[in-house]
Amino acid sequence: ESGEGKAKAERMFSLMDGFLKNDPISLQKDILDHVEYTVARSRFSFDDFEAYQALSHSVRDRLIERWHDTHAYFKRKDPKRLYFLSLEFLMGRSLSNSAINLGIRDQYADALNQLGFEFEVLAEQEGDAAQGNGGLARFSACHMDSLATMDFPAWGYGLRYQYGLFRQVILDGFQHEQPDYWLNFGNPWETERIPVSYAVKFYGTVEEKDFNGGKCKVWVPGETVEAVAYDNPIPGYGTRNTINLRLWSAKPSDLYDMESYDTGDYINAVINRQKAETISSVLYPDDRSYQGKELRLKQQYFFVSASVQDIIRRFKDSHNDFNQFPEKVALQLNDTHPSLAIPEVMRVLVDEELLSWKQAWDIVCKIFSCTTHTVVPEGLEKIPVDLLGSVLPRHLQIIFDINLSFVEELKKHFGLDFNRLSRMSIVEEGAVKSIRMANLSIVCCHTVNGVSRVHLDILKTKVFKDFYELWPQKFHYKTNGVTQRRWLVVSNPGLCGLISKWLGTDAWIRDMDLLMGLRDHAVDAELQQEWKMVRRINKIRLAEFIEAMTGMKVSPDAMFDVQIKRIHEYKRQLLNILGIIYRYDCIKNMKESDRRKVVPRVCIIGGKAAPGYKMAKKIIKLCHAVGETINNDSDIGDLLKLVFIPDYNVSVAELVIPGSDISQHISTAGHEASGTGSMKFLMNGCLLLATADGATIEIIEEIGEDNMFLFGAKVHEVPKLREKAQNHGMPLQFARALKMVRDGYFDYEDYFKSLCDSIEGGGDFYLLGNDFASYLEAQQAAADKAFVDQERWTKMSILSTAGSGRFSSDRTVGEYAHQTWGIEPCRCPF
Numbered sequence: 096e097s098g099e100g101k102a103k104a105e106r107m108f109s110l111m112d113g114f115l116k117n118d119p120i121s122l123q124k125d126i127l128d129h130v131e132y133t134v135a136r137s138r139f140s141f142d143d144f145e146a147y148q149a150l151s152h153s154v155r156d157r158l159i160e161r162w163h164d165t166h167a168y169f170k171r172k173d174p175k176r177l178y179f180l181s182l183e184f185l186m187g188r189s190l191s192n193s194a195i196n197l198g199i200r201d202q203y204a205d206a207l208n209q210l211g212f213e214f215e216v217l218a219e220q221e222g223d224a225a226q227g228n229g230g231l232a233r234f235s236a237c238h239m240d241s242l243a244t245m246d247f248p249a250w251g252y253g254l255r256y257q258y259g260l261f262r263q264v265i266l267d268g269f270q271h272e273q274p275d276y277w278l279n280f281g282n283p284w285e286t287e288r289i290p291v292s293y294a295v296k297f298y299g300t301v302e303e304k305d306f307n308g309g310k311c312k313v314w315v316p317g318e319t320v321e322a323v324a325y326d327n328p329i330p331g332y333g334t335r336n337t338i339n340l341r342l343w344s345a346k347p348s349d350l351y352d353m354e355s356y357d358t359g360d361y362i363n364a365v366i367n368r369q370k371a372e373t374i375s376s377v378l379y380p381d382d383r384s385y386q387g388k389e390l391r392l393k394q395q396y397f398f399v400s401a402s403v404q405d406i407i408r409r410f411k412d413s414h415n416d417f418n419q420f421p422e423k424v425a426l427q428l429n430d431t432h433p434s435l436a437i438p439e440v441m442r443v444l445v446d447e448e449l450l451s452w453k454q455a456w457d458i459v460c461k462i463f464s465c466t467t468h469t470v471v472p473e474g475l476e477k478i479p480v481d482l483l484g485s486v487l488p489r490h491l492q493i494i495f496d497i498n499l500s501f502v503e504e505l506k507k508h509f510g511l512d513f514n515r516l517s518r519m520s521i522v523e524e525g526a527v528k529s530i531r532m533a534n535l536s537i538v539c540c541h542t543v544n545g546v547s548r549v550h551l552d553i554l555k556t557k558v559f560k561d562f563y564e565l566w567p568q569k570f571h572y573k574t575n576g577v578t579q580r581r582w583l584v585v586s587n588p589g590l591c592g593l594i595s596k597w598l599g600t601d602a603w604i605r606d607m608d609l610l611m612g613l614r615d616h617a618v619d620a621e622l623q624q625e626w627k628m629v630r631r632i633n634k635i636r637l638a639e640f641i642e643a644m645t646g647m648k649v650s651p652d653a654m655f656d657v658q659i660k661r662i663h664e665y666k667r668q669l670l671n672i673l674g675i676i677y678r679y680d681c682i683k684n685m686k687e688s689d690r691r692k693v694v695p696r697v698c699i700i701g702g703k704a705a706p707g708y709k710m711a712k713k714i715i716k717l718c719h720a721v722g723e724t725i726n727n728d729s730d731i732g733d734l735l736k737l738v739f740i741p742d743y744n745v746s747v748a749e750l751v752i753p754g755s756d757i758s759q760h761i762s763t764a765g766h767e768a769s770g771t772g773s774m775k776f777l778m779n780g781c782l783l784l785a786t787a788d789g790a791t792i793e794i795i796e797e798i799g800e801d802n803m804f805l806f807g808a809k810v811h812e813v814p815k816l817r818e819k820a821q822n823h824g825m826p827l828q829f830a831r832a833l834k835m836v837r838d839g840y841f842d843y844e845d846y847f848k849s850l851c852d853s854i855e856g857g858g859d860f861y862l863l864g865n866d867f868a869s870y871l872e873a874q875q876a877a878a879d880k881a882f883v884d885q886e887r888w889t890k891m892s893i894l895s896t897a898g899s900g901r902f903s904s905d906r907t908v909g910e911y912a913h914q915t916w917g918i919e920p921c922r923c924p925f
């Protein structure tokens with residue numbers, strides 16, 4: 096740096112106060128400053144929402160400070176960086192999480208108290224950032240928190256949707272979707288970076304040009320859209336490190352398309368330009384099947400291209416030899432949605448940086464890894480060749496070239512086995528020729544990770560069997576985890592205090608294995624008493640929420656039985672509802688004296704159905720119809736209630752999970768890749784009622800079968816049972832519950848007919864009939880019985896929390912860092 100530059104920097108530094116202070120007076124002054132100058136309200140008169148805005152800006156200032164320091168430090172140390180690419184990040188609210196991770200939540204609470212506000216009340220003012228659908232998107236969010244907390248030099252990259260996941264509104268028991276225009280109220284957690292923007296190209300043609308005695312390809316685009324960066328700081332817990340989640344927003348490009356301006360139709364030319372913004376306008380609400388939609392393809396390429404340009408620019412800022420690229424960069428693809436990053440890196444290296452194909456390919460093979468989140472073949476992305484060729488002509492060529500050498504390699508390895516070649520080829524022939532994004536990812540990634548042990552088995556033996564036979568060394572699994580910061584510290588302060596008190600430390604917030612220490616106290620009468628008390632307070636809070644949302648009064652003495660997750664046939668909410676119908680029918684037919692022995696239950700179901708998923712929407716309606724009958728039946732009273740919580744999202748989960756007694760994870764074995772909801776419940780001391788599927792299999796190993804309620808067919812039994820289901824009749828109890836739906840006991844029998852048909856007459860693909868008897872057994876003989884013995888129940892609950900340490904995303908991220916990405920912590924000094 097020049098002497099002059101240095102002097103200037105020193106003068107600026109001397110004018111600053113240095114780090115912002117966190118004593119109550121400084122915090123109060125800060126909040127009031129933001130009321131007056133940022134929110135532009137008088138400091139003598141502002142409401143809760145304005146106070147929330149000022150408060151979050153005050154927190155944001157502190158985040159920005161740390162984030163500058165972190166990035167300056169990363170730049171100086173130049174460690175290998177991880178870039179986590181995901182089309183979805185389901186972050187939820189930020190205020191409490193940020194204040195807690197910064198270590199100043201209590202200071203803020205004190206400061207606010209003196210101003211006449213309550214931290215919790217203000218935190219409730221924040222809306223959810225719902226830039227994702229479900230498990231996959233929460234995976235991204237939990238991983239960001241763990242990456243920051245564990246001091247990894249990482250960046251997240253995604254798309255900044257103007258409309259997040261739709262809001263679910265229930266009218267007469269039917270789901271309706273309302274747009275979530277979440278930016279209406281402003282977003283204090285993001286910083287727009289006008290100077291950080293890149294041109295992203297679409298359409299057009301590829302031309303060959305002479306270059307250095309050879310040929311090179313030049314892509315002449317037909318449309319150019321500008322990607323502008325919005326940065327969202329992610330603070331770690333117990334560290335100064337604050338990393339960045341960079342989301343791209345589409346803006347019209349400054350590169351004018353002269354043609355349309357020359358026609359004289361100025362107004363239409365401007366309107367057409369404006370259409371560029373639609374690329375980042377709306378999140379696709381389907382987490383089930385892939386439809387080859389042009390807008391979706393453009394979203395994928397848009398965010399990938401901007402991210403790759405940003406990553407390469409950062410690399411070139413401090414390096415001039417691309418051979419070093421793999422030592423400095425790891426790119427993680429969250430499912431196949433960002434897999435266009437592969438041909439994009441090839442394109443930039445070959446066409447723009449002028450590396451040879453071989454040099455570029457060697458680099459690509461070293462930097463990419465991916466995680467796959469599904470077992471269903473419908474979920475695998477296939478892009479029609481015609482579509483890809485029109486939107487991204489150069490990328491299609493590159494993919495064809497990659498495939499050409501891949502097929503050559505296949506022939507060498509397997510000989511001329513045409514069936515196998517056609518199954519494994521990146522290009523699928525057929526009525527609609529398409530590109531298989533999963534095959535592209537497997538060919539180019541050095542590692543493909545599953546999300547639980549059994550998920551990897553299924554990938555190896557079914558979904559990607561051919562590839563496993565070719566490259567067994569590429570396939571691995573890292574069992575999912577969730578962040579205890581959000582799912583325990585933010586959402587269940589009562590239990591957290593208790594855990595820290597009994598462990599004598601709060602170090603478990605960064606080291607979840609310490610929770611094992613609770614095992615020693617599981618039968619301690621004093622801990623049991625305190626544990627029950629905390630859980631009861633959470634149940635009362637949940638009961639109040641239920642009343643506010645649905646108008647229904649429920650008793651906290653009842654067992655709260657919860658199933659919250661996306662609505663899917665394989666997740667079997669229908670099994671749950673049929674079980675409830677059966678229970679209802681039993682109580683209805685009981686003698687008065689027997690009714691007194693029934694354990695009262697509040698069954699709580701919540702979740703969104705993809706807007707186009709008819710069966711899932713019928714399941715939601717059935718839930719309401721059954722609830723309508725049961726909840727208004729005076730014979731039943733408080734013995735059984737069925738509540739549907741509308742608009743399930745991250746903040747609802749934060750409230751429901753700590754107040755649940757048992758939670759259901761009852762997918763047909765072999766269908767849930769991992770499941771992460773179960774882990775949140777487990778941490779919060781809620782007992783699991785579950786099938787041996789996904790990560791549940793590993794949860795059983797940690798806490799033992801005795802501490803949960805297991806039922807149903809095992810993964811290896813499912814294929815045989817499916818054949819059998821074709822020929823065998825239904826169990827009696829199942830037939831009886833189903834008949835009530837068919838016969839119109841809950842009305843709407845015509846509407847429910849196809850739902851009934853889907854599980855009857857040999858078509859019961861998800862084996863509801865097969866698992867029904869053992870499901871009832873788990874509910875009645877096991878769960879009801881255990882609930883009556885509160886001492887035993889509380890012991891199981893404590894042991895659940897104690898055994899949840901392995902399911903922290905800190906453990907998962909540590910495994911990825913070590914085994915897949917090859918990155919090391921880089922801790923910014925205080």
Ligand code: 475
Binds near residue numbers: 230
């Ligand atoms: C699994 N979402 C869970 C979780 O690993 C698992 C698909 C296509 C388009 C948009 N979203 C998707 C998923 O596939 C998804 O959420 N998968 C889930 O990932 C985290 O725990 O078993 O179903």
